[in-house]
Each structure stands twice: as structure tokens, then as C-alpha cells.
Amino acid sequence: MITVLVRVSHGPEALAATLSALVPAVAAGLIGDAVILTDSQDDVLAEVADAAGATLVTAQRGSWIEGAKVARRDWLLCLDDGDIPQEGWIRVLDRFVALSKPEQGLARMRRRRGGVASALTNLFADSKVRAGDLVHRRVLLKEVRTRMPVRLQATIERDPVFG
Secondary structure (H helix, E strand, C coil): CEEEEEECCCCHHHHHHHHHHCHHHHHCCCEEEEEEEECCCCHHHHHHHHHHCCEEEECCCCCCHHHHHHCCCCEEEEEECCEEECCCHHHHHHHHHHHCCCCCCEEEEEECCCCHHHHHHHHCCCCCCCCCEEEEHHHHCCCCCCCCCEEEEEEEEECHHHC
């Protein structure tokens, strides 16, 4: 099982879109819990998190570390609100988690983007954790050194409403 970390920057509607896309993975037994990361207290986000059974954490904007500290699982799927994993992702992540050691530490789902800049970003992938990554908690907490990410055969897209 994994914990999902969702950073919120577009608000409760984008968060709800991402959380609803994760329901099949909960039913399949891949996702055990979720942590919602926001940079300020928000009553509406607190209600959405409570309704989803997720933990709401105030964190520095862009940071995953606070989520890693409260996550219940060792493998963490990092997402931004509005991210929607595409068909087949559950099987791919489940297999990776089952077969990988913590030392591997980082795997990256593909993003469908257009343009030369996106192609270069994907070609020269760095080991900095970003949305769409499956990462071991020990990597985020700086207990093990990050390796170059494994490219997963799973795709993630942004809900076009939230760009």
C-alpha cells in the first residue's frame, strides 16, 4: 500500500477532482491513506479532507517533507491538485512497489505535454521529487540518497479545467 500526498494550489474543486480519480486505487488496495498539503489553513479544504478521510497538513509551498512525516506508508505518490492518473496506472505502481527496494527510491509517471521544453524536461529528468513521482519516504526525509528516477509505464495528466 502507498500514501498519496496531494499539494493544493488550485482549491477544493481541483483537490476533489484528484481525490475522485484515486478511488479505484483505494478499492484495489493500492492506496491506504492520503495527506493533503496546503500552505495556509482553509476551512473548505479541511471539510474536503475530512470527507475523504485524509489528513490535512499545513506545509511550506511546494514541499513534500511535511507529508512524508505524517504518512502511514513508506511509498508515497506525490500529486498536485488537478492531477489525474490515466488508465493502467494502478497495476504499474502496484508492481513497482511490490518489486522495488527503498534504495531505488524514486519512480516517475509520464506526463503528456506538448512542445520542445516539455520534451527536454522529460529527456533530462532530474532526481528532484515532483508531482507524478512515486517516492520512498526515506528519500524525502533525506535518509537515503536519490537516484535517477525509474520511468514508469503510467501516464498522468492535468484536468484541463485546472491547467
